[in-house]
Amino acid sequence: MATQALLLVNLGSPASTEVADVRRYLNQFLMDPHVVDLPWPLRRLLVSLILVRRPAQSAHAYASIWWPEGSPLIALSRQLQEAVAPHWTQGPVELAMRYGEPSIERALLRLAGQGITRVTFAPLYPQFADSTTTTAIEEARRVIAAHRLDLQLSVLQPFYDEPEYLEALVESARPYLEEGFDHLLLSFHGLPERHLHKRDPRGDHCLKGADCCQRAEGDVLASCYRAQCFRSAEGFAERAGLRPEQWSMAFQSRLGRAKWIEPYTEARLDALAQQGVRKLLVMCPAFVADCIETLEEIGERGREQFIAAGGEDLQLVPCLNGHPDWVRALVTLCRRAPVQL
Numbered sequence: 001m002a003t004q005a006l007l008l009v010n011l012g013s014p015a016s017t018e019v020a021d022v023r024r025y026l027n028q029f030l031m032d033p034h035v036v037d038l039p040w041p042l043r044r045l046l047v048s049l050i051l052v053r054r055p056a057q058s059a060h061a062y063a064s065i066w067w068p069e070g071s072p073l074i075a076l077s078r079q080l081q082e083a084v085a086p087h088w089t090q091g092p093v094e095l096a097m098r099y100g101e102p103s104i105e106r107a108l109l110r111l112a113g114q115g116i117t118r119v120t121f122a123p124l125y126p127q128f129a130d131s132t133t134t135t136a137i138e139e140a141r142r143v144i145a146a147h148r149l150d151l152q153l154s155v156l157q158p159f160y161d162e163p164e165y166l167e168a169l170v171e172s173a174r175p176y177l178e179e180g181f182d183h184l185l186l187s188f189h190g191l192p193e194r195h196l197h198k199r200d201p202r203g204d205h206c207l208k209g210a211d212c213c214q215r216a217e218g219d220v221l222a223s224c225y226r227a228q229c230f231r232s233a234e235g236f237a238e239r240a241g242l243r244p245e246q247w248s249m250a251f252q253s254r255l256g257r258a259k260w261i262e263p264y265t266e267a268r269l270d271a272l273a274q275q276g277v278r279k280l281l282v283m284c285p286a287f288v289a290d291c292i293e294t295l296e297e298i299g300e301r302g303r304e305q306f307i308a309a310g311g312e313d314l315q316l317v318p319c320l321n322g323h324p325d326w327v328r329a330l331v332t333l334c335r336r337a338p339v340q341l
């Protein structure tokens, strides 16, 4: 059997919690036109404004969750790589980040240098977004073209409704669900509404009605991040045997002044506390590895906010990380990844 390498790709973290490293990382991340999708002069201006205060704030937040071995996102992704390797018998398993190190460029050059010509490229995002999936794939294409690499890519598709992913989520959450809770909030990373409109195939679906994203099918579902989040949430709740009043969903990590997709997690935390929810579980199914957005935004700030609003406890359910069911699920999904010409 010909060698087929597997390249796991996630978003990336700063090199350290030093403000200068965080500024460098945020600049690379936010200057990506798939993330801040404005014409270059406006993007440069906006990002420069963000970079006045944000690096110090983010450095402080990173410092509160940083591990002795570095960024939790990268350390957990390394653990996943090591857990997947024995199951991926077709070839080596590498890890890359879209921003910072280990870079997609370094990983693809290393694989090509080993004489490998076929790579399964796995963006570790269950739901499709230009700011995550598209930019990772485009970066791989850029590297292959720039270095004229003889590499054929198979690309893992968004897996928001794949039974293997949803069942692994349920298994990983089971001990927390069995402990008892008043309500489960499924908190997904948000997106500016503009990103949804841009991807709306005929411009007549996204955010045009109260339940437009819940009803999405076909090409609309394939390109609507919010619709895919609804599918993941509903698929999870159904498999976990949750009643409709036991759970809800929301979107976190808003940045800047533009309107982001709703409902906002911050608003839901207050509303749930005010409705009498005392023991709140929060899961973040858009992230397969714990990171600043889960550990700090939800586990620290979200918890404080919920308690200040009258709640008793907010328990963050860990991401899939290295859960054995997720390791098996990921290998199965990657084996199915279609070749991209």
Ligand SMILES: C=CC1=C(C)c2cc3[nH]c(cc4nc(cc5[nH]c(cc1n2)c(C)c5CCC(=O)O)C(CCC(=O)O)=C4C)c(C)c3C=C
Pocket (backbone or CB within 6 Å): 011, 012, 013, 014, 026, 034, 035, 036, 054, 058, 071, 073, 125, 129, 131, 132, 189, 190, 191, 192, 195, 253, 255, 286, 287, 290, 291, 292, 293
């Ligand atoms: C899970 C999917 C993600 C989407 C969609 C996404 C969109 C998106 N993010 C920002 C801005 C920031 N995100 C940041 C961190 C971050 N984002 C994701 C995932 C998605 N982002 C992850 C996994 C992480 C964690 C990185 C880590 O090191 O742990 C940050 C940096 C942290 C901070 O300063 O808050 C920013 C900024 C935008 C603007 C966006 C869509 C346009």
Ligand SMILES: [Fe+2]
Pocket (backbone or CB within 6 Å): 189, 253
């Ligand atoms: Fe993000």
Ligand SMILES: [Fe+2]
Pocket (backbone or CB within 6 Å): 196, 205, 206, 207, 212, 213, 216, 224, 225, 226, 227
């Ligand atoms: Fe939509």
